[in-house]
Amino acid sequence: MExxxxxxxxxxxxxxCTGCSLCMRVCPTEALRIREGxxxxxxxxxxxxGECFRACPVHAIIIExxxxxxxxxxxxxxxxxxxxxxxxxxxxxxxxxxxxxxxSLGFTWVYEVEHGAEILKPAIDELxxxxxxxxxxxxxxxxxxxxxxQVRFPAxxxxxxxxxxxxxxxxxxxxxxxxxxGAHNAEIGxxxxxxxxxxxxxxxxxxGEESTPISGVINMDFIYNKINRTLRNKxxxxxxxxxxxxxxxxxxxxxxxxxEASCVNGRTLAIDGMSNVTEFLEQLENDEISGxxxxxxxxxxxxxxxxxxxxxxxxxxxxxxxxxxxNLQPGNRPAEDREIPDIEAYTAYLMNKVRITDEIKPRSxxxxxxxxxxxxxxxxxxxxxxxxxxxxxxxxxxxxSCQALAEDIVRHRGDISQCVFIRESNLEKELMxxxxxxxxxxxxxxxxxxxxxxxxxxxxxxxx
Amino acid sequence: MSFEYRVTGGDFTHAGYAxxxxxxxxxxLGVDSxxxxxxxxxxxxxxxxxxxxxxxxxxxxxxxxDTIFMKLTDNGPGIADIEQAMQKGFxxxxxxxxxxGFGAGMGLPNISANADRFLISSEPxxxxxxxxxxxxxSPAV
Numbered sequence: 168m169e170x171x172x173x174x175x176x177x178x179x180x181x182x183x184c185t186g187c188s189l190c191m192r193v194c195p196t197e198a199l200r201i202r203e204g205x206x207x208x209x210x211x212x213x214x215x216x217g218e219c220f221r222a223c224p225v226h227a228i229i230i231e232x233x234x235x236x237x238x239x240x241x242x243x244x245x246x247x248x249x250x251x252x253x254x255x256x257x258x259x260x261x262x263x264x265x266x267x268x269x270x271s272l273g274f275t276w277v278y279e280v281e282h283g284a285e286i287l288k289p290a291i292d293e294l295x296x297x298x299x300x301x302x303x304x305x306x307x308x309x310x311x312x313x314x315x316x317q318v319r320f321p322a323x324x325x326x327x328x329x330x331x332x333x334x335x336x337x338x339x340x341x342x343x344x345x346x347x348x349g350a351h352n353a354e355i356g357x358x359x360x361x362x363x364x365x366x367x368x369x370x371x372x373x374x375g376e377e378s379t380p381i382s383g384v385i386n387m388d389f390i391y392n393k394i395n396r397t398l399r400n401k402x403x404x405x406x407x408x409x410x411x412x413x414x415x416x417x418x419x420x421x422x423x424x425x426x427e428a429s430c431v432n433g434r435t436l437a438i439d440g441m442s443n444v445t446e447f448l449e450q451l452e453n454d455e456i457s458g459x460x461x462x463x464x465x466x467x468x469x470x471x472x473x474x475x476x477x478x479x480x481x482x483x484x485x486x487x488x489x490x491x492x493x494n495l496q497p498g499n500r501p502a503e504d505r506e507i508p509d510i511e512a513y514t515a516y517l518m519n520k521v522r523i524t525d526e527i528k529p530r531s532x533x534x535x536x537x538x539x540x541x542x543x544x545x546x547x548x549x550x551x552x553x554x555x556x557x558x559x560x561x562x563x564x565x566x567x568s569c570q571a572l573a574e575d576i577v578r579h580r581g582d583i584s585q586c587v588f589i590r591e592s593n594l595e596k597e598l599m600x601x602x603x604x605x606x607x608x609x610x611x612x613x614x615x616x617x618x619x620x621x622x623x624x625x626x627x628x629x630x631x
Numbered sequence: 632m633s634f635e636y637r638v639t640g641g642d643f644t645h646a647g648y649a650x651x652x653x654x655x656x657x658x659x660l661g662v663d664s665x666x667x668x669x670x671x672x673x674x675x676x677x678x679x680x681x682x683x684x685x686x687x688x689x690x691x692x693x694x695x696x697d698t699i700f701m702k703l704t705d706n707g708p709g710i711a712d713i714e715q716a717m718q719k720g721f722x723x724x725x726x727x728x729x730x731x732g733f734g735a736g737m738g739l740p741n742i743s744a745n746a747d748r749f750l751i752s753s754e755p756x757x758x759x760x761x762x763x764x765x766x767x768x769s770p771a772v
Binding site: 322324449452453454455529531534537540545550 | 632650651654655656658659661664665672676695696
């Protein structure tokens with residue numbers, strides 16, 4: 168077996184999965200198969216984009232998170248909060264209220280991730296001035312995009328802008344501030360309130376980096392629910408100053424589509440959504456696109472406002488955040504933070520840490536074998552199989568497409584008799600007995616799908 | 632293995648199909664991404680040349696473990712002066728084609744620079760044939 172390339176934050180709960188195959192059909196890297204009535208993940212292909220999580224009708228795909236009580240392993244407990252968390256609440260809810268709720272949960276310092284983007288602006292400018300780097304430079308902000316490039320577009324790895332994310336910069340800053348005030352590194356826990364699975368995976372196994380300043384992750388939906396409950400239980404919300412942000416208006420929207428690109432000089436382009444990103448990268452790799460200096464690519468529609476762990480409508484989140492940015496009074500900081508030096512005060516320190524120094528390695532999902540002759544034999548065989556497979560991509564074989572099945576077969580992960588067209592034609596010619604044919608279908612789709620079940624979605628007595 | 636792709640003159644919408652198909656095969660074979668890039672540049676430029684200048688054409692691709700051979704044959708106006716056409720910046724592309732971002736006169740020189748072996752022959756009024764060979768094992772241009 169090939170060893171897993173990445174840490175994955177997405178897990179399929181077999182006890183809940185009904186093997187409906189919706190996830191398999193939306194996966195941009197063909198990383199899912201159906202076996203025994205359950206979705207199975209091919210780990211080295213998964214880029215943690217979360218499309219399957221969105222598609223799953225029974226919530227069988229879950230996103231791991233650290234046990235919340237782990238924050239109490241540390242004396243100093245920092246919550247790094249992205250602006251999209253705030254964007255989920257009505258305009259009257261202020262950042263200081265959100266901050267107060269997080270503190271009541273046990274955090275000692277709540278800091279907005281987008282501050283970190285202040286450091287990225289000069290760092291990206293610096294890269295853009297290096298004439299020897301290929302164009303366009305591709306933002307490495309979205310970890311799902313970085314992984315997509317590693318597995319599907321390895322030729323474009325050299326285009327990745329080798330700077331870390333605002334998250335890491337914010338984490339380094341918080342650690343440094345606390346250390347300067349006498350804390351030991353081991354006493355500092357920095358927890359990220361994450362909007363998506365890809366960020367979790369990136370924190371747990373950073374691409375091209377050995378260590379991370381982040382101690383753990385808390386899923387944003389968990390925090391959203393806590394805040395919502397607290398706010399609702401308070402009844403009437405107290406009037407509060409909504410200008411408690413100290414983040415600059417243009418960095419506040421960094422995580423939204425075109426938030427980053429609009430801060431970069433030159434001809435920039437912002438593309439969101441996994442299929443749009445894939446289509447564009449395909450053309451870029453074909454050399455069909457020229458004259459673009461910087462590409463901001465985000466796996467989710469509307470950028471992080473569309474993160475799979477957000478609970479509110481992505482368009483409303485984006486709109487609220489843009490409004491907040493427009494009405495922002497820069498420099499107005501929460502009272503308790505006023506004696507702490509700004510992130511800008513640590514620019515020199517952070518600029519030293521901003522570059523991704525280790526190599527980002529290709530992890531091609533297409534390569535059939537490490538041995539060229541063997542790969543050639545496999546490719547020929549897969550093409551011969553395609554002569555017989557129908558090309559309908561019906562998915563009944565448990566693979567997302569006929570080509571995927573053909574490649575599974577040559578990788579010894581599948582069998583031609585999984586194809587319903589092949590089976591039907593063999594039954595017709597009496598080359599296969601019906602019992603065997605039914606057995607194959609059951610091995611793919613499980614026994615449950617052959618039984619009457621009035622509780623399923625859309626059935627007579629629907630219940631979940 | 633051999634493959635054949637048809638190209639229709641004037642159809643910029645579908646230009647690039649052959650490149651995408653060939654690219655995927657080279658990835659399956661585990662060819663170095665720098666070599667893949669060279670193949671794709673050659674093929675795409677040559678395909679766009681047919682779309683921009685000719686009435687129609689055929690791309691024949693022969694692939695084995697060590698080399699890829701691509702032959703592009705078109706029915707079209709042909710090239711009167713090949714030496715001139717091989718110079719950087721020389722282009723007979725119409726203003727409409729240039730408007731679309733093609734026809735900068737880099738096509739043939741670019742193909743020549745990226746191919747390990749490049750042959751071009753043309754008969755004015757009949758068509759042009761390009762033969763491009765790239766060794767799949769050497770990343771150096």
